[in-house]
Amino acid sequence: MKVKVATKILEANDRIALENRRLFDKAGLFVINLMSAPGAGKTSILEKTLLQNSGLKIGVIEGDIAGSDDAERMEKLCAPVVQINTGGACHLDANMIYEVLNDLPLNELDLLFIENVGNLVCPAEFKVGEDIKVMLLSITEGHDKPLKYPLMFQKSSALILNKMDLAPYLEVDIDKIKRDSLSLNPHLKIFEVSCKTGDGMPEWIEWIKNKVGNERKNPL
DSSP: OHHHHHHHHHHHHHHHHHHHHHHHHHHTOEEEEEEEOTTSSHHHHHHHHHHHOOSOOEEEEEEESSOOHHHHHHHTTTOOEEEEEOTTOSSOOHHHHHHHGGGSOGGGOSEEEEEOOSOSSGGGGOOOSOSEEEEEEEGGGOTTHHHHSHHHHHHOSEEEEEOGGGGGGSOOOHHHHHHHHHHHOTTOEEEEOOTTTOTTHHHHHHHHHHHHHHOTTOOO
16 A cells, blocks of 8 residues: 555656646756755855856756755845745655746746755655756765665766865775766766865866757657
């Protein structure tokens, strides 16, 4: 019975995700579902992306269990932003996204980031209408995470390894992270980034621009 209930929940979510995707398609909008554990640096990556990108009009949906700090950080950069507080849920689902779409100028945007709730499990299970999922992993989390939490690595199109400036001070095997991640998803694009120094950000931003320009026609 539990399996049946879970299946029904995911099927209902997928139907709403398809409607979200239809609305995104109509607006000509590319959508990235950004996922990570708490504290990995999703908001910092978004700040750097907004500051360094040239030409793309970017909006943001911020997902948190509570609070609005992340949305306020985006608002300071003059990005259209909506905050979703889940009230305890460990992920954003398609209906939460659908409910806030009228609060964003979709037709004026090129790219929408959905910053999911900090969690290494649940966000990967729920489609929200995105074009691609991108995972952020701070190297401070250790090199065991790909094999412990495989689904998010398997579902993502790209992996951002953040806080690379701390590598000299940590006993973390970066090569193992890459090797294990690629064993789960051979097509995964991996970026080594430091929000503090800016290293790796130009490559990440160029990749995004290519995605927005070349892959908008991919189906859900």
